Amino acid sequence: MKRLLLERALYPLLGLAVIVVAWQLYTQLYAVSRIVLPSPSDIALASVRHFALLLAQTWPTLGATVLGFVIALVLGIPLAVCVANSRVLNLTLYPILVATQSVPKVAIAPIVLVWFGFGMESKLAIAFLVAFFPIVVDTATGLRSTPPGLLELARSLRASPWQVFSKVQMPAALPFVFSGAKVAITLAVIGAVIGEFVGSVDGLGNLLLAANSQLESPLAWAALIWLSALGIVLFAAVALVERLVVPWGHSGR
Amino acid sequence: MAEVNSALKRAGTGPDPAPFGRFRDVRQSFARPGQAPLHAIEAVSFDLERGKLVSLLGPSGCGKTTLLKIVAGLMRATAGVVQIEGVDVTEPQPEFGVVFQTANLMPWRSVLRNVLLPIEIRRDTGGAARAAALELLSLVGLAGFEHARPAELSGGMQQRVALCRALVHKPRLLLMDEPFGSLDELTRMEMQDLLLDIRARTGATVLFVTHSISEAVYLSDRVVVFSRRPATIADMIDVPLPYPRTPELRYCATFTEIGHRAGRALGVSR
Structure with missing residues (x-):
């Protein structure tokens, strides 16, 4: 092992x-030009030299990503519960939800910018929008795929609807919730960066654009690598929470 | 005087006027769009006496599981009388114990918490349940596994946990739907002896669905043999073998004879 x-x-x-x-x-x-493709040592050097700047720009991106993700969880899971338990709501909302997914998020970004301006709110809104869908869909799928045997067992014991939900449906859906959350956290980083690209005053995405326009390629690459690291760390954090909350959900235990 | 009378009646050899379970002309059919309704059970009548183990033996898909679900209150019969202790069964009866074809354990709960589920659903707060659950687990040979997760157990062990869960609230009636069907032959024989042992200790009445002739004969006081769908009773055989039953009985003449008679009723032997 x-x-x-x-x-x-x-x-x-x-x-x-x-x-x-x-x-x-x-x-x-x-002898490739540093502007076209900086070498790993150039990037490392830029990373060290601009460490304070990179760190300072990490916080706005991290904040928008995590907050957008958390709001998506807080609103998405209850909505999934409603959709999974009500035929009418399912028939009404599900097609709309799927339809909104065909809207390219990058294309929404300028409109969101008009609503929320250049501050934190815009990127947070976009991070939320992209994280919301996988959470709702996976949670609803999980709630609907409760093993029928467990439902029959609960029925034979005459469990109340609340008991069926809290003791059977929800725990059975948790592995699905987490698989949605893992996709969502990755997308939320992308959403925040899109927000920063379209219009913002801070963040790693903003820094990347600024460095690029000033032909500071090593710094732009450094920002890119920090963004990737941010994505990996956030994903690992969600995966860790999953291990703690759903210890039974792993195929290999 | 009245008490003496009823006691005499119960002890008498005549038919019990109020058997523990009473099934009369039970019918079940399922509507099918654009087709004639599917008749699963047709006019099944028999009695279930208190403390007896009765097997429902029949080919796969003959409707015996449907009948068990009707008795469990998970389904309603299209017509007929289904009574347990004189009361019509119209909805699930939590005071019965049900063991399904698969163990149906919750993978997120420990073995002990799986066993305690029925108690939890009834919001029974008495502390005695935990002790009862632990005792049952040790009775089925799972002492020390109470904090294990179901995924760590073999199929036979999981089905033992399911058996404990069905017994934890001391049911008057235990309903078992091919509970050992998915186990290998040796494990299955072990489980049969375990079931007989538990029944001897608890005195519960058991209705046991199976498609195995030898299992039905080995376990039961009485075997109700079903025909192919729509299910009707092809034969009703009382098994005169004494309890406690031991594995050697499987090779005695009576055992073979009864098995043969059941096989004839099923149409698998002449």
């Missing part, structure tokens, strides 16, 4: 190291 864990950590790191070395060699051997 420990050996497997080591292998699973070691091999991707090894692969990454190979890519970084190849990249470094390529940029040096062919």
